[in-house]
Amino acid sequence: DTEVTQTPKHLVMGMTNKKSLKCEQHMGHRAMYWYKQKAKKPPELMFVYSYEKLSINESVPSRFSPECPNSSLLNLHLHALQPEDSALYLCASSQYTLGSVEQYFGPGTRLTVT
């Protein structure tokens, strides 16, 4: 299996809702990432997990809460979001070994905050 999967594909939520995004990979990769992408912009790194531990938090507001339950799964818990948080949320993974840093992206979750 050489693919990163994400659910749901689309999500519409109100500013008072709590929702979660899910990402899964079965490539044995040990690093997983959350990115946010606004229209016509490059992906913007939010969080990095290495060996299931949070290693990078790019000063993301606390209304975004990541979780890595195991080496194959990555969640992003959402609470009290703002309309400006509407974007495509991409998950990616990479092998955590010397000489191999290719990041493979999932198809993304398109989030709309109303």
Added chain:
Amino acid sequence: GENVEQHPSTLSVQEGDSAVIKCTYSDSASNYFPWYKQELGKRPQLIIDIRSNVGEKKDQRIAVTLNKTAKHFSLHITETQPEDSAVYFCAASRGPGTASKLTFGTGTRLQVTL
């Protein structure tokens, strides 16, 4: 931190012509340079990458060149086809050895016309 500049922002070529996209980076410690293709509504897809110990890499119609002294790298697409139309992002990182943090360029929208 790393800063990656990408030019041009849009590029229109006729089918069969070549396309060149250029990127410059600021961090001399960067040693991994991937290129991603993103079609409308789809995930960024890794199409080619180059590491700092190599000056050029080719894969069929796609090639990437790297000049570490000048801190720039370029994507070359020959014999362009309509399916090459997409947004292309260059990126740079300090990998491997740590969870790779990619810094993306601002993207180039390539349109291949018939």
